[in-house]
Amino acid sequence: MIIGLTGGIATGKSTVSRMLAERGAHIIDADKVAREVVEPHTEGWHRIRVRFGEEVFHPDGTLDRQALGARVFRNAEARETLNRLLHPLIVERMQKLTEQRRKCDPDGIVIWDTPLLIEGNLTKSVEKVIVVYVPESLQLQRLMARDGLSEEEARRRVASQLPIEVKKRFADFLIDNSGSLAETERQVDQIWKLLNSKNGYDRR
Numbered sequence: 681m682i683i684g685l686t687g688g689i690a691t692g693k694s695t696v697s698r699m700l701a702e703r704g705a706h707i708i709d710a711d712k713v714a715r716e717v718v719e720p721h722t723e724g725w726h727r728i729r730v731r732f733g734e735e736v737f738h739p740d741g742t743l744d745r746q747a748l749g750a751r752v753f754r755n756a757e758a759r760e761t762l763n764r765l766l767h768p769l770i771v772e773r774m775q776k777l778t779e780q781r782r783k784c785d786p787d788g789i790v791i792w793d794t795p796l797l798i799e800g801n802l803t804k805s806v807e808k809v810i811v812v813y814v815p816e817s818l819q820l821q822r823l824m825a826r827d828g829l830s831e832e833e834a835r836r837r838v839a840s841q842l843p844i845e846v847k848k849r850f851a852d853f854l855i856d857n858s859g860s861l862a863e864t865e866r867q868v869d870q871i872w873k874l875l876n877s878k879n880g881y882d883r884r
């Protein structure tokens with residue numbers, strides 16, 4: 681079973697995926713995969729070099745994520761170009777990792793921790809969708825604190841994704857992560873029970 685876990689930037693996907701992993705889920709992290717597909721001399725690395733040029737690379741050839749981020753979070757056209765170049769590679773790798781996992785654990789629950797699950801039209805690849813949300817003011821606060829961003833930079837990143845209120849409409853399960861971690865754990869427990877119960881969850 682593949683479950684999509686999404687939300688807005690810094691609403692708490694990694695926090696929830698850690699809790700799900702502690703309960704036995706296998707996590708496939710799209711942000712991590714997105715780093716793998718641009719490692720030096722891979723297909724993704726070549727694609728970015730051709731389209732964005734040497735100025736978004738460090739002298740040692742690794743991707744300068746800050747420089748590329750500054751471009752794509754300011755400019756929707758550049759962001760769409762980057763998405764077009766990388767998303768097929770990211771999805772292909774996630775599918776491969778899922779297949780590998782399925783071979784050694786056919787009945788296990790695989791979580792696709794993916795910020796752009798809805799923007800990238802990936803809901804069709806998963807059986808159920810979990811959306812982790814917080815109010816936008818708290819999202820900005822947590823994003824600035826975690827990544828040391830200015831309010832303007834944080835707002836730009838939030839604005840580069842679908843509004844969380846829209847994402848919530850795609851959810852089979854909602855997690856309100858605006859309270860304590862213990863409150864989030866309780867919601868994760870309930871969802872985990874439903875996902876594992878033959879009666880409460882229809883395994884198609």
Ligand SMILES: CC(C)(COP(=O)(O)OP(=O)(O)OC[C@H]1O[C@@H](n2cnc3c(N)ncnc32)[C@H](O)[C@@H]1O)[C@@H](O)C(=O)NCCC(=O)NCCS
Binds near residue numbers: 759770795
């Ligand atoms: C632009 C890049 C180089 C910036 O790197 P940086 O290390 O600063 O950020 P990181 O990759 O850790 O992403 C942090 C968060 O930004 C958001 N984000 C990343 N890429 C995008 C995007 N294309 N559109 C909207 N939001 C995005 C996500 O919420 C993500 O969790 C990097 O995010 C990237 O390569 N993005 C394109 C690939 C992608 O779409 N990744 C998202 C997962 S599919």
Ligand SMILES: Nc1ncnc2c1ncn2[C@@H]1O[C@H](COP(=O)(O)OP(=O)(O)OP(=O)(O)O)[C@@H](O)[C@H]1O
Binds near residue numbers: 696860
């Ligand atoms: N319930 C909570 N109470 C307080 N802080 C929290 C809570 N949940 C998450 N945080 C903090 O908020 C920040 C964002 O959470 P997290 O990194 O899990 O978000 P994310 O959705 O995975 O982010 P990204 O989209 O960038 O991958 C982190 O610094 C995390 O420690």
